Amino acid sequence: MQNISEEIAKDNSFNIVGILLIDHAYLRECIEVILNDEADKHQKLFFARTFLDTLTKHSAAEEKTVYDSLIDMDELHAKVLECEVEHAIMERMISTLWPRMARLKDLDDVTEAEIRTLAKIVRNHIDEEERTLFPLIKENLDQGILNEIGFQFMILRRFTPQDLENYPELQREIYYNVCNSKRNIYQWSGDFVKKVNRYIGAIVSQSPYFIKT
Numbered sequence: 001m002q003n004i005s006e007e008i009a010k011d012n013s014f015n016i017v018g019i020l021l022i023d024h025a026y027l028r029e030c031i032e033v034i035l036n037d038e039a040d041k042h043q044k045l046f047f048a049r050t051f052l053d054t055l056t057k058h059s060a061a062e063e064k065t066v067y068d069s070l071i072d073m074d075e076l077h078a079k080v081l082e083c084e085v086e087h088a089i090m091e092r093m094i095s096t097l098w099p100r101m102a103r104l105k106d107l108d109d110v111t112e113a114e115i116r117t118l119a120k121i122v123r124n125h126i127d128e129e130e131r132t133l134f135p136l137i138k139e140n141l142d143q144g145i146l147n148e149i150g151f152q153f154m155i156l157r158r159f160t161p162q163d164l165e166n167y168p169e170l171q172r173e174i175y176y177n178v179c180n181s182k183r184n185i186y187q188w189s190g191d192f193v194k195k196v197n198r199y200i201g202a203i204v205s206q207s208p209y210f211i212k213t
Helices: 002-010 016-034 041-070 077-103 109-140 143-157 168-177 190-206
Strands: none
Touching: 002 143, 016 041, 016 109, 016 143, 041 077, 041 109, 041 143, 077 109
8 A cells, every 4th residue: 555655646647736727727618618709509508518517526526635635734724715615606606507507408698697607706716726826735735745635636536538638738738837847747648547547446455445436
């Protein structure tokens, strides 16, 4: 078990900051369509649904792995608490939107207004995270901890190869700008998902108490 934990801690492809930026990039793509007044209503409905799905999965995994890990750190407490409050607001909006979105064949004006409002809140939230929270995380946590948190996020977020395969260019940009090292570049693909599952399998085989949620 210790050897596997050490491998994960040394594997910079699990850097939590880089992994969170994967979802942020896709959420921004959805937001761009949702807020585009020229976009077709059917296109908006499709992106609104995938937006809600991605946001729900991302937020739940982020709360359990990132926020819960950092909330008791004095340097991060205020910022994490603010993020948790914003998540609660978004979750309430999602809970009212999802049932309607599932039944809609066309995006009505009221639902569109609500999804646009949520999109603006999410855009501000992820902008603020990247501007203030992420630098604090990198400043206060060593690389091994960042990698371990990222691995736990991957387990809970349940990324699929399809989620990751279209982001190699983004990943290059992330590791050039965030980690400032070419050695940390990692191509996101099905191979990464397989690696996560391989680690999980090894941990499960060594510990009957490990629960994959």
